[in-house]
Amino acid sequence: MRRTRIEWTNATWNPVTGCTPISLACKNCYARRFADKAQKLGVLKYQHGFKITVHPELFDWPLKIRKPQMIFVNSMSDLFHEQLPDDVILKIFDVMEKADWHIFQVLTKRSARMAEFSAKYYPKWPDHVWAGVSVETSQYNYRIDHLRSFEASVHFISYEPLLDSVKPINLQDIEWVIVGGETGPNYRPMREEWVDEIFEECQKANVPFFFKQYAGPRQGWKRDYRGQIWEQYPAQLTLSSLDHGGTRSRERIRPTQNPKTNSRSS
Ligand code: SF4
Numbered sequence: 001m002r003r004t005r006i007e008w009t010n011a012t013w014n015p016v017t018g019c020t021p022i023s024l025a026c027k028n029c030y031a032r033r034f035a036d037k038a039q040k041l042g043v044l045k046y047q048h049g050f051k052i053t054v055h056p057e058l059f060d061w062p063l064k065i066r067k068p069q070m071i072f073v074n075s076m077s078d079l080f081h082e083q084l085p086d087d088v089i090l091k092i093f094d095v096m097e098k099a100d101w102h103i104f105q106v107l108t109k110r111s112a113r114m115a116e117f118s119a120k121y122y123p124k125w126p127d128h129v130w131a132g133v134s135v136e137t138s139q140y141n142y143r144i145d146h147l148r149s150f151e152a153s154v155h156f157i158s159y160e161p162l163l164d165s166v167k168p169i170n171l172q173d174i175e176w177v178i179v180g181g182e183t184g185p186n187y188r189p190m191r192e193e194w195v196d197e198i199f200e201e202c203q204k205a206n207v208p209f210f211f212k213q214y215a216g217p218r219q220g221w222k223r224d225y226r227g228q229i230w231e232q233y234p235a236q237l238t239l240s241s242l243d244h245g246g247t248r249s250r251e252r253i254r255p256t257q258n259p260k261t262n263s264r265s266s
Contacts, residue, residue, distance in 0.1 A: 009072040015059050017076045018052040022109050025136040028186050031076045052083045062099040070103045080110035096129050107132040111146035118150035130154035137164040148173045154234045162190045171205040176234045181215025190215040208232035
């Protein structure tokens with residue numbers, strides 16, 4: 001398990017690494033860049049580069065971490081990748097179910113498989129396992145319908161990298177929204193009006209809004225939106241005494257005048 005710079009989580013857990021592109025967002029995949037680099041540096045875990053690789057020795061890690069964490073599952077892969085057999089996904093779910101002092105955040109672009117898997121094995125996800133889909137343009141809005149097809153305490157949408165307007169926006173049965181522009185050397189632009197469209201729907205539907213950053217050359221690039229840092233979380237976060245970046249607050253909307261307050265460790 002690794003501490004992470006991803007703003008909306010505490011830690012990452014990668015019992016599987018590697019993936020293949022599936023949509024527009026994948027063009028500048030950070031995970032692929034990281035895996036290729038790690039392979040060149042001779043890191044054992046990435047000896048197969050970005051090929052799908054299961055790491056059974058890491059399955060039990062959440063059970064060994066006693067301090068409650070928010071854990072992003074498979075940040076270096078996609079849990080519902082077509083090359084992963086059901087029994088591997090089931091083993092990962094089994095660990096998540098047992099380690100119920102954590103919150104697990106499962107985010108996928110393979111929403112059809114997530115819906116099929118859920119219908120077959122988990123029509124109701126454990127309350128501490130949050131289900132999410134990535135949507136970068138409106139052509140992927142269908143993923144949100146897949147997400148809504150099964151029960152979970154938190155259904156969330158990650159609009160990152162936001163590459164176009166995602167209208168029409170329907171946030172029915174959605175408990176959390178994350179928005180962010182693309183970062184990295186070849187980042188694609190994100191227009192503020194696309195963010196406004198999502199933000200306004202969140203306000204109308206009373207859905208917590210987390211703004212990750214504008215598009216830019218590096219992670220965390222320009223985090224303030226409408227003069228504030230938006231780090232709202234689902235109300236369900238109160239179900240544990242999670243320590244997220246040094247605070248237990250489930251809502252952090254902060255003015256940006258004092259740059260020190262923007263630090264994650266504040
Ligand atoms: S689905 Fe995610 S991990 Fe897989 S290639 Fe696309 S961006 Fe990378």
